[in-house]
Amino acid sequence: MAEPAERVRGRRLLVAMLALAALLPVLTLAVRAFADVWRAPALLPQELGLRGLRYAVSAGAGVPQAALNSIVIALLATSAALVLGWPAARALAAASPRVRRALMIAIALPLLVPQFAAGAGLAEWFIRLGISDTLLAVATAHLIYTLPYVVVVLAGAFSSELLELEEAAATAGAGPLQRLMLVSLPASRGALAIAAAMALVVSWSQYGTTLAVGGATTTLPVMLVPFAQSDPQIAATLSLLFLAPVLIALGALTRVLRP
Amino acid sequence: MSSATLRPRAPGAAGAVVVLAVLFGGALAGAGWRSLQPGSIVRDQAPSLDAWRALLRDDAFWDALRFTLGYTAVATLLSAAAALVLAGALRRAGRRARMLAAAPVPVPHLVAATIAVVWLAPGGLAERVLGSLALDVIGDRSGVGIVLVYVYKEVPFLTLLVLAAWTPGVSEREEAAAVLGAGHAARLRHVVWPSVRTALAIGSLVVAAFLLGALEVPLVVGPTRPTALAQYALDATRTAEPLGQAQAAAALLVAAGLATLLALALAKLMGRADG
Numbered sequence: 001m002a003e004p005a006e007r008v009r010g011r012r013l014l015v016a017m018l019a020l021a022a023l024l025p026v027l028t029l030a031v032r033a034f035a036d037v038w039r040a041p042a043l044l045p046q047e048l049g050l051r052g053l054r055y056a057v058s059a060g061a062g063v064p065q066a067a068l069n070s071i072v073i074a075l076l077a078t079s080a081a082l083v084l085g086w087p088a089a090r091a092l093a094a095a096s097p098r099v100r101r102a103l104m105i106a107i108a109l110p111l112l113v114p115q116f117a118a119g120a121g122l123a124e125w126f127i128r129l130g131i132s133d134t135l136l137a138v139a140t141a142h143l144i145y146t147l148p149y150v151v152v153v154l155a156g157a158f159s160s161e162l163l164e165l166e167e168a169a170a171t172a173g174a175g176p177l178q179r180l181m182l183v184s185l186p187a188s189r190g191a192l193a194i195a196a197a198m199a200l201v202v203s204w205s206q207y208g209t210t211l212a213v214g215g216a217t218t219t220l221p222v223m224l225v226p227f228a229q230s231d232p233q234i235a236a237t238l239s240l241l242f243l244a245p246v247l248i249a250l251g252a253l254t255r256v257l258r259p
Numbered sequence: 260m261s262s263a264t265l266r267p268r269a270p271g272a273a274g275a276v277v278v279l280a281v282l283f284g285g286a287l288a289g290a291g292w293r294s295l296q297p298g299s300i301v302r303d304q305a306p307s308l309d310a311w312r313a314l315l316r317d318d319a320f321w322d323a324l325r326f327t328l329g330y331t332a333v334a335t336l337l338s339a340a341a342a343l344v345l346a347g348a349l350r351r352a353g354r355r356a357r358m359l360a361a362a363p364v365p366v367p368h369l370v371a372a373t374i375a376v377v378w379l380a381p382g383g384l385a386e387r388v389l390g391s392l393a394l395d396v397i398g399d400r401s402g403v404g405i406v407l408v409y410v411y412k413e414v415p416f417l418t419l420l421v422l423a424a425w426t427p428g429v430s431e432r433e434e435a436a437a438v439l440g441a442g443h444a445a446r447l448r449h450v451v452w453p454s455v456r457t458a459l460a461i462g463s464l465v466v467a468a469f470l471l472g473a474l475e476v477p478l479v480v481g482p483t484r485p486t487a488l489a490q491y492a493l494d495a496t497r498t499a500e501p502l503g504q505a506q507a508a509a510a511l512l513v514a515a516g517l518a519t520l521l522a523l524a525l526a527k528l529m530g531r532a533d534g
Binding site for chain 2: 011014015018019021022025028029032040041042043084085087088090091092095101103104105106107109110111112113114115116117118119120121122123124125140141143144147148151201204205207208211221224225228229232235236239242243246249250
């Protein structure tokens, strides 16, 4: 039966509105970043230019260093989360529903603690340990938020079929490393990619934790905040830089997950 | 090798649980200890409740608490209601529409707040397009700007959760109810709502817990007074007052305590959902 024309129109309108809500913000940033002069009430920029980009790449501003710090911290926090999260997710998958729920709550609970609160509390110990203001300290603090996401995502990948495949490989004489490389990792490739992408994005976006623990260790979000109200062009440029890895991670994820 | 030896056991989760317990417990213990140390940050002294007394006497703290609870409640409720409506519109839509609806989920909150400033600040794009705005959204004392940014960010997240619970089985039950004469409102109330409410409630609690302690959005689009609770703590760490650091830690513990209450409610809900 053909769909009523009214419903088709409604659906098209919905898609158009969703597309507008999804694309307009990014488009706004792109235009604002390259608008050297854009005074009210003009709807379009009076003068396009590269002032924002020039600031971002200038040596004195510290943006490249902040971006590098963000990348190193995100990679450290993601790697540690994957190494710790893998065995935890395997254990969760094989646990009884009751144990699974208790473990899941224990692992997810830290996600609900305010980021600045967690960072400020940890900073107390990091100062005593002499590691405050270091990339390692910030990455360790980010682990509070990356590890739970990794465990929750990976737990969905460890089905009983995968465990049976591992057992079959063991019966055929495969050692632990061979089983990991030839069976477990390829079979859970999709979930691993999602978990890694989520952890990277979560660490990359952290503001409160980094501010509390990092001190002089600047990351992109810490750098962006002062410009958000004072200089929209530089804020838009930094926002695009901040957003780019998120979009790249999503694109890579879509490629990995394509059947 | 016997197959039993390959089966993962609960201790496999020990590494992650121990690391999180040390970090989570350490964070709370660190904040607790700092809140009892009103003097130097380097040298320990006898614990004192001076910072807590100063916090409870500070009008700015109570303003921050009321303000934070207010915008958290409004933004969470609005997001939940909008997510329900959007999920209803999307349930028969294709993959493209669902992907577009989910697009704001990975956008960092800070980027969303920056976009809000470009559009909604005085002289911003919204004012240029519409001629004028009825109120100042950025820096508004009632937190309208904060609520708008959070609604933009959290509606897609909650919509995904509701759609996951709004399974084809629920739609089939809706159709059966329609055949039996149930109207639109009756179907929503008696068929859809019982099926999606747990997912929506769990998602809303997660959102509320996040909003209670988040810092960057209020910092960018919120007013200078009252401030968000986390912003109050940040300001306290930056004052020259000897009690500043301790008072900030005490305020953050209040935010963490509120988030923990929500976490307990969440655990209870999840337990009920699992039967």
